[in-house]
Amino acid sequence: MIQVNALGDACPIPVVKTKKAIEQLGGSGVVETLVDNEIAVQNLTKMANQKGYKVSSRKLAEKQYQVVMEIGEDVKEELKTEPKAPETVESETCIPDARANTVVAISSATMGEGDPELGKILIKGFIYALTQLDTLPKTILFYNGGAYLTCEESASLEDLKSLEAQGVQILTCGTCLNHYGLTDKLQVGEVTNMYVIAETMAGASKIIKP
Amino acid sequence: MNGKEEKIVFCKGGGCTAKLGAGLLSHVLEKLPKGPADENLLVGYDSKDDAAVYRISEDAAVVQTLDFFPPMVDDPYTFGKIAATNALSDIYAMGGQVKTALNIVCFPESMDLNILGEILRGGSEKVLEAGGTLAGGHSINDTDVKYGLSVMGMVHPDQIWSNNSGQPGDRLILTKRLGVGILCTANRVGEASKEAMEQAVASMTTLNRKASEIAARYRVHACTDVTGFGFLGHLHEMMDGRLSCRVDGAAVPIFPEAVHHANEFLLTAAGQKNRNHVGAYVTFEDSSFATEELLFDPQTSGGLLLAVDGKDAKELEKELQKAGLPAKIVGEVTEKTDMEIRVRGKVNGMT
Numbered sequence: 001m002i003q004v005n006a007l008g009d010a011c012p013i014p015v016v017k018t019k020k021a022i023e024q025l026g027g028s029g030v031v032e033t034l035v036d037n038e039i040a041v042q043n044l045t046k047m048a049n050q051k052g053y054k055v056s057s058r059k060l061a062e063k064q065y066q067v068v069m070e071i072g073e074d075v076k077e078e079l080k081t082e083p084k085a086p087e088t089v090e091s092e093t094c095i096p097d098a099r100a101n102t103v104v105a106i107s108s109a110t111m112g113e114g115d116p117e118l119g120k121i122l123i124k125g126f127i128y129a130l131t132q133l134d135t136l137p138k139t140i141l142f143y144n145g146g147a148y149l150t151c152e153e154s155a156s157l158e159d160l161k162s163l164e165a166q167g168v169q170i171l172t173c174g175t176c177l178n179h180y181g182l183t184d185k186l187q188v189g190e191v192t193n194m195y196v197i198a199e200t201m202a203g204a205s206k207i208i209k210p
Numbered sequence: 211m212n213g214k215e216e217k218i219v220f221c222k223g224g225g226c227t228a229k230l231g232a233g234l235l236s237h238v239l240e241k242l243p244k245g246p247a248d249e250n251l252l253v254g255y256d257s258k259d260d261a262a263v264y265r266i267s268e269d270a271a272v273v274q275t276l277d278f279f280p281p282m283v284d285d286p287y288t289f290g291k292i293a294a295t296n297a298l299s300d301i302y303a304m305g306g307q308v309k310t311a312l313n314i315v316c317f318p319e320s321m322d323l324n325i326l327g328e329i330l331r332g333g334s335e336k337v338l339e340a341g342g343t344l345a346g347g348h349s350i351n352d353t354d355v356k357y358g359l360s361v362m363g364m365v366h367p368d369q370i371w372s373n374n375s376g377q378p379g380d381r382l383i384l385t386k387r388l389g390v391g392i393l394c395t396a397n398r399v400g401e402a403s404k405e406a407m408e409q410a411v412a413s414m415t416t417l418n419r420k421a422s423e424i425a426a427r428y429r430v431h432a433c434t435d436v437t438g439f440g441f442l443g444h445l446h447e448m449m450d451g452r453l454s455c456r457v458d459g460a461a462v463p464i465f466p467e468a469v470h471h472a473n474e475f476l477l478t479a480a481g482q483k484n485r486n487h488v489g490a491y492v493t494f495e496d497s498s499f500a501t502e503e504l505l506f507d508p509q510t511s512g513g514l515l516l517a518v519d520g521k522d523a524k525e526l527e528k529e530l531q532k533a534g535l536p537a538k539i540v541g542e543v544t545e546k547t548d549m550e551i552r553v554r555g556k557v558n559g560m561t
Contacts, residue, residue, distance in 0.1 A: 011479040016399050019475070039479040042486070047475040050499055195237050
């Protein structure tokens with residue numbers, strides 16, 4: 001395996017460095033590229049898809065992404081010929097990694113209606129269960145009472161941090177934090193606004209609302 | 211949409227690739243206080259147009275625009291010419307005439323002042339060529355070089371070309387080749403040929419004046435200039451949510467060598483941002499990867515994109531070509547359909 005460090009490099013340098021590494025491989029193998037922005041992940045993924053390499057990517061930390069390309073024996077031949085023309089465009093959606101474009105929208109600190117104590121236990125269980133899914137959601141949105149779950153004293157912080165570390169975007173509504181006096185207490189993810197919430201929902205392939 | 215990454219993205223590639231992403235920008239702009247409406251402000255930034263237009267009398271309106279960016283070529287004189295050509299273009303995209311311009315300069319004090327002199331020389335030459343007067347400017351000490359112009363022009367209030375007033379049946383005409391973003395990117399990593407870069411520079415330093423003046427004799431319904439958001443990004447704004455269009459990929463004028471570099475993935479971050487922003491409004495049929503990339507490619511000092519009456523299009527295309535411009539009819543505006551932009555066919559270029 002060859003590792004490529006393209007942290008701090010602007011496009012197209014990550015692609016150029018990765019191509020050099022693939023040349024160095026001289027055949028099948030794995031190239032792992034580190035970049036610091038998601039657009040670079042997408043440009044690398046685009047190249048891998050065009051070349052027919054198996055590709056996956058994940059977020060390691062803030063401003064640190066890893067893109068892994070597997071160059072198989074069969075694509076070696078193809079490398080010498082023209083780049084593969086894409087069939088149709090539907091496949092060319094540049095999904096940066098394996099996370100499906102599923103959005104989880106959490107609007108309350110409890111789950112379901114009934115005893116609020118039970119509701120708290122259920123939502124904690126639900127968020128834990130999310131961490132165990134084969135395909136993680138792309139984004140989890142927290143608004144209204146849901147804002148309590150990303151703040152100090154939430155029982156789900158550890159699970160949410162684990163999801164974030166795996167590349168799941170955790171977004172909490174800023175107006176809601178403000179309303180409940182939680183602005184200084186956010187512990188995981190980022191603050192967002194209604195435009196982003198609406199846009200995220202509109203762009204989702206699936207929305208899960210517990 | 212991508213949280214923190216988006217906020218700091220500022221492609222270091224220079225030129226219009228340095229534009230902030232459209233998605234990000236609209237979030238910010240939407241939140242600004244608007245103040246009371248002024249009926250003389252004919253075009254403001256509600257319409258995402260190329261320049262602001264303010265009516266000062268029944269037959270005169272002022273066109274105002276501002277554009278500046280970091281260098282995308284090494285030669286300061288050439289950079290000055292490109293930045294000025296790009297800034298002046300917004301006036302032409304509104305159908306206006308250039309009157310005055312002010313320099314906007316960011317320059318490190320520690321750098322050789324002759325370089326600044328060369329940048330400004332290039333810029334002032336273009337202002338003169340545009341028929342305008344350089345009337346002043348403002349400069350600040352900064353870590354990186356940036357240059358551009360604030361330009362004032364005039365237009366008759368009844369003859370303003372909005373970017374979103376096209377009509378079904380209009381033909382789309384593009385007056386410059388696409389691919390300068392990809393070529394400049396390839397050049398930065400030493401892959402672009404000298405000839406291709408010369409062609410790209412010639413294109414980026416060609417004023418849209420001639421194209422605008424010729425088009426003014428025809429029934430132009432909408433016009434914009436193709437810059438940072440790429441052909442498809444600007445076309446999307448032109449469709450305005452109420453129109454659709456078909457684009458003939460094979461007709462789109464491009465730099466042939468850019469096709470080669472696109473297939474080598476020498477792509478900008480801004481191009482990918484454009485794809486993220488408008489990709490959902492576009493389908494490609496019988497197309498190619500390079501076609502897609504060229505249509506999303508951010509252009510520095512790109513051409514005019516005109517929506518012109520269907521009956522006038524052939525004549526206008528012919529006259530633009532006769533004037534030496536690589537202009538082509540590239541598509542047709544239709545009533546709104548389920549897909550806003552349909553691209554069919556591949557661009558012609560070297561692979």
